[in-house]
Amino acid sequence: MKSRLSSLVVCSGLLLGACVPEPPSGDLSDTIYRGGDIVTVDEDRPTAEAVAVRDGTILAVGDEAEVLAHKGPGTEIVDLEGKTLAPGLIDGHAHFFGFGVQAVAANLLAPPDGEVRNIEDLVATLREWAKGDDVKRTGWIFGMGYDDAMLAEHRHPTRDDLDRVSTDIPVIAIHISGHLSAVNSKALRLVGYGMPTPDPEGGVIRRRPGTREPNGVLEELAHLSVLARVFGSLSEDDQMYFLEKAQEMATRFGYTTAQEGRATAAAHTVLARAAEQGRLAIDVVSYLDYANQEPLHSGWNRHEYENHYRVGGMKITLDGSPQGRTAWRTEPYLIPPEGQEKGYAGYPAIPDDDVVVGLYETAYQNHWQVLTHANGDAAIDQMIRGLRAAEEKYGREDRRPVLVHGQFVRQDQLDALKELGVIPSLFPMHTFYWGDWYRRVIGPERAAEISPTRSVLDRGMIFTSHTDAPVTLPNLMRVLWATVNRVSRSGEVIGPGERVTPLEALESMTIWSAYQHFEEDTKGSIEPGKLADFVILSGNPLEIDPMNIADIEVLATIKEGQTVYERKR
Numbered sequence: 001m002k003s004r005l006s007s008l009v010v011c012s013g014l015l016l017g018a019c020v021p022e023p024p025s026g027d028l029s030d031t032i033y034r035g036g037d038i039v040t041v042d043e044d045r046p047t048a049e050a051v052a053v054r055d056g057t058i059l060a061v062g063d064e065a066e067v068l069a070h071k072g073p074g075t076e077i078v079d080l081e082g083k084t085l086a087p088g089l090i091d092g093h094a095h096f097f098g099f100g101v102q103a104v105a106a107n108l109l110a111p112p113d114g115e116v117r118n119i120e121d122l123v124a125t126l127r128e129w130a131k132g133d134d135v136k137r138t139g140w141i142f143g144m145g146y147d148d149a150m151l152a153e154h155r156h157p158t159r160d161d162l163d164r165v166s167t168d169i170p171v172i173a174i175h176i177s178g179h180l181s182a183v184n185s186k187a188l189r190l191v192g193y194g195m196p197t198p199d200p201e202g203g204v205i206r207r208r209p210g211t212r213e214p215n216g217v218l219e220e221l222a223h224l225s226v227l228a229r230v231f232g233s234l235s236e237d238d239q240m241y242f243l244e245k246a247q248e249m250a251t252r253f254g255y256t257t258a259q260e261g262r263a264t265a266a267a268h269t270v271l272a273r274a275a276e277q278g279r280l281a282i283d284v285v286s287y288l289d290y291a292n293q294e295p296l297h298s299g300w301n302r303h304e305y306e307n308h309y310r311v312g313g314m315k316i317t318l319d320g321s322p323q324g325r326t327a328w329r330t331e332p333y334l335i336p337p338e339g340q341e342k343g344y345a346g347y348p349a350i351p352d353d354d355v356v357v358g359l360y361e362t363a364y365q366n367h368w369q370v371l372t373h374a375n376g377d378a379a380i381d382q383m384i385r386g387l388r389a390a391e392e393k394y395g396r397e398d399r400r401p402v403l404v405h406g407q408f409v410r411q412d413q414l415d416a417l418k419e420l421g422v423i424p425s426l427f428p429m430h431t432f433y434w435g436d437w438y439r440r441v442i443g444p445e446r447a448a449e450i451s452p453t454r455s456v457l458d459r460g461m462i463f464t465s466h467t468d469a470p471v472t473l474p475n476l477m478r479v480l481w482a483t484v485n486r487v488s489r490s491g492e493v494i495g496p497g498e499r500v501t502p503l504e505a506l507e508s509m510t511i512w513s514a515y516q517h518f519e520e521d522t523k524g525s526i527e528p529g530k531l532a533d534f535v536i537l538s539g540n541p542l543e544i545d546p547m548n549i550a551d552i553e554v555l556a557t558i559k560e561g562q563t564v565y566e567r568k569r
Contacts, residue, residue, distance in 0.1 A: 028072030029054045030561060031532075034064055036080025037540045040526040041087050041503075041510045051085065053532040056560030061526055083555060084540040086506070087525055088256025088533030089476045090513035092425035092464025093371070093404045095178070096258040096284055097267045099249045100242030101231065102470035104134050106143030108173060110150035113473050118152035119161050122173060126165045137238045140170045140187070140230045144470055147176040149323060149437040155338070156206075157182045159216030172230060176433075177321035178471045181223045182216050191226050193218075200225070202349045204326075206339055220320050220349065232266060239270045240279065247281060251565035253474045254554040256533035257514075257523065260286040261371065261404065261468075262315045268295045275309035281564045282557075283308045285517060287315040287371045290359050296368055303518050312517060313369030315404075316359050317349050319379035322407045322450075323434045325441060327375035328382075329408060335441045346376050356382055360390035364399065369518070371402045371425075377410050384416045396421060402516060405468070407450045408442070414452070418459050423516050425464040426451040428483040429472055431495070435488030448495035453483060453508075455498060464516050465508040480505050480541055481550035502542045502549065532561040 029052035038048040040061060050067035052060040060067045071077070106129035107114045108122055116122050122143070130141045148156045162171045162184035170187035174180075188194070195212040199205050203221030205214050218226060234242070250258045260267060263286040272295075274280055283305050288295050293314070295301065301311040320326025325337045328346040336344035350356050363370040374380045380403065387401060403409070403417060403424045417424060428451040430438070438447035456463045465483045467474045483505035486494045500508075514524025522531050536556040541549050557565040 027059070027070055029059050029070040029075050031076045031078060032067060032071060033078045033080060033085050033534075034067070035078075036082050036536075037084040037543070038080075038526065039084060039086045039506070039540065039542060041507055042525045042527045045527075048526070051526055051534075053561045056532055056562070058526060058528050058530050058532050060528055080536065084537040085526070086535050086537060086541075087510040088523070088531075088535055088557065088559065089254040089509050090257045090517065090519075090524065091255060091259055091469070091474065091476060091479075091509065092466035092513045092516060093261045093402075094259050094467050094469045094474060095262060096246055096250065096260040097243070097263065097271070098178070098246075098470040099258075099474060100244070100246035101142075102144050102473070103245035103249045104137075104242060105129075105145075105174075106141075107145060108143040109145035109176065109473070110147050113475075114145060116146060116151070119155075119157050122146055122151070122157055123161060123164050126162070126171060126173065130166065130169070135169065137234065137241070138230055140172055141166055142172045142174065142230060144174045145176045145472075146173050146182075147323070147433075149434060156180070156217045159183065159185045159188060159214070162187075162216060170230075172226060174227075175223075175321075175324060176471055177324040178468070179223065179321035179326055180217065180219050180324050181226060183218065183226060184216065187226065188214050188216065191229055193222075201351070202347075209339075219324070219326055228264075236273075240274065243270060243274055243279065247279075248565075249474060250282060251557045251559075252554065253476055254535040254537075254557050255282060255474065255476070256535075256557060256559045256564075257283040257285065257517070257519070259312075259517075260284060262317065262373070263288050263292070263295075263311075265292040265295060268292070268300070268311065271309055272300060275307040278307060280308035281562075282559050283310075285310055285312040287311075287313050287369075290314055290316050293362075296366070301368070313371065314359075314363050315371045315373065316356070316383075317373040318356065318382055319346060319349055319374055319376050322375045322405075322430070323437060327408065328378040329376040329442075330378045330381070331442075333441050334443060345378070348379060348382065350382075353382065353385060356386045357389045360386040361393055364390040364394035367397070367399070369400055369402070371404050373404045375405045375407045377408045377413065380406060380409055380413050384413065384420065387420050387422070391420065400516060400518065402464075404466075408446065409452065411449075411452070411455060414455055414459060414461075418461050423462060423464065423512075424456055425466050425516065426453055426456070427468060428453060428465055428486060429467065429479050431486040432478070432482045432488060433472065435486070435492060435494035436490050438494075439492070449498070450495065452495070452498050453500050453504075457500065457504065462512040462515065463508055464513045465505060475550075476509055477537075477541075477552045477554070478550045479509065480552075481546070483508060484546045484549060487547075502546060506541060532558065534558040
């Protein structure tokens with residue numbers, strides 16, 4: 001964290017003991033890793049031959065003989081067998097609580113992450129899922145990840161489509177953006193959405209053409225209200241079931257620190273209870289939705305973890321989804337969504353600027369770190385106005401505000417972000433999943449500028465790269481691949497001038513993400529004194545063909561010296 005921020009086999013103990021110095025008294029390790037590539041993400045020592053760990057902390061990093069000096073009679077020697085050891089992965093933005101829903105839900109993703117190519121596939125997948133036991137946990141049939149841009153019909157499923165799944169049980173299909181959903185007629189009746197129901201502020205209930213009758217597609221706050229109905233009344237046993245599934249998924253993809261990027265008070269309560277019960281094996285940091293500020297005044301809001309949990313600050317959401325075309329822009333979309341007229345440019349989640357300014361002032365007054373979801377440039381303008389007002393009133397300090405997503409951020413806005421000390425947490429995975437789609441709906445020139453990672457670095461700033469899971473699978477190797485290559489599904493390079501190196505991409509999900517979370521002193525690189533948070537990878541992302549990075553697999557995840565995931569052979 002220096003330059004950019006400042007400008008499985010146990011070896012024979014007898015054989016190894018014969019070729020190393022006598023270990024220093026009281027300086028023995030529990031475990032030594034050797035026999036593979038070690039990517040430290042430490043500028044002073046970028047690579048090493050071995051790493052020693054004691055009591056969950058990195059004891060020594062360096063040449064094999066140097067590190068083996070810390071071997072004692074009880075030291076386990078882990079042979080990496082030519083694989084790669086790297087720092088544990090830290091997603092710049094995700095929704096950990098949603099990992100469990102994603103793990104349990106019907107998989108409605110398009111290839112390569114799922115098999116849903118059209119609405120018939122979607123209906124069949126939900127029907128098959130409904131035969132299982134998990135429907136009993138919520139009373140709903142639910143699936144996640146459908147993408148109207150990838151469905152053969154290029155439209156959202158409607159109530160009529162989902163009525164083919166069931167007319168007796170409520171059904172919800174959650175859009176890949178997490179900002180929209182489609183429900184069946186039973187669900188509409190259950191939540192009380194009918195012809196007289198007005199659109200909520202910051203949301204839309206889509207209607208059948210020429211009528212006020214809901215067609216089943218819900219946007220933003222209209223959608224979020226239904227999600228709260230589906231998952232808001234789980235029993236404690238079911239809450240812990242989803243949480244355990246979330247943790248299993250996170251560790252499988254190499255997370256040693258996970259973020260709950262928009263926690264409700266209820267989600268915080270579940271995570272705090274899980275921590276108190278010793279259920280968390282990795283660190284989880286929550287950012288409370290601005291409408292749920294009470295936990296921000298609790299003892300959980302601090303930079304130190306208690307049993308692997310803490311509250312990190314506040315989350316403000318200012319607009320919606322670019323792929324769902326609800327992101328708030330200063331220019332209209334070239335192709336408006338169904339039901340919208342020419343000139344449509346999305347819409348704000350909080351139309352009143354005074355309310356937005358008040359939220360930032362509250363965060364700054366209380367010294368809360370604040371994460372802002374803003375995709376469209378109009379929403380980013382609103383964020384900049386709010387941050388400037390709060391800084392003018394309460395000063396800069398080391399607050400590390402974060403712009404989450406920033407897909408349509410303009411170059412002049414990057415200058416303002418630098419001035420305000422904002423860390424952009426960008427979403428280069430969009431270049432793969434929706435790069436071709438953006439070329440159609442906002443034009444090729446603007447599409448080339450989404451997630452402008454190189455432009456950020458050229459300004460002497462850092463960025464973090466994220467999955468926003470469960471929007472996509474929490475596959476950080478695919479994030480790394482997309483951040484480096486920026487190649488779309490069709491093979492088009494989306495903004496070649498915004499590419500970064502594999503090392504810079506890895507830094508964005510290790511040391512720079514640790515810095516974003518105020519944890520750079522304890523995480524993010526393999527250095528003595530830091531936590532022994534590691535991943536073992538099937539390949540070295542800094543050495544292989546960059547186009548093959550997405551094929552790298554997480555073989556093991558190690559949190560504070562303890563293996564919390566190991567791939568079955």
